[in-house]
Amino acid sequence: MEIEDLVQAAREAQEHAHVPYSEYRVGAALETEDGTVFTGCNIENANYSNSLHAEEVALSQAIATGHRGFARLAVSSSKRDGVTPCGMCRQTLAEFCREGFPIVCDGEEGYEKYTLGELLPNTITREHLE
Template sequence: MDRADLLDAAREAVEASYAPYSEYRVGAAIETADGSVYTGCNIENANYSNSLHAEEVAVGTAVRDGHREFEQLAVSSDERDGVTPCGMCRQTLAEFCDDDLPIYTDGPDGGAYTLGELLPDTITTEHLDR
């Protein structure tokens, strides 16, 4: 899937967002190694700590379906402000993705990063083996 189509899927996911508290709606689309695309949106909770982020919903749904390898991720918000995954979502992505995972954002200047650029020196299973 090309970058534009993946961003379109993330924009579409924004529409399903449940964000009555922050009113900041986010959508994500992640492509698996076999070309499947999973989307997610943020789902807020009144206590905030139980809120789900768009990226973790997309990854979680893909993992539930047996996927463990991912090719690329796109993230959008209704603000189209170039939002990137938060630190928690970056760590979740690092569990399944290499540092070179492309991450596309939806802002006025576009935006393309790698996971390694957004989360250098991440915690990995190698740290647990020490």
């Protein structure tokens, strides 16, 4: 899949967002190593701590169907402001993705590319818990 197609899938996922409080739509498109794409959108809840983030929704769907290898992630917001995954989503991604995992963030004039390691250096890993 071309990177533009993955970004477009993230943009389309925003359409399904439930954002009655922030009105800030976020969509994510996660590509697995075999080329399957899972999308997610943010789902807000009046109890903010129960809200779901687009990245974790996409990752959860992929995990629930047996995928464990991931190629890259695209994230887009309705404001096209170059939104990056939040710290919680970065840590969740780090459970399943390597430090060099590419993350593409949709902006008004194109997109920025990061690696998970750039966005979350010194990640908490399984080795820290042993």
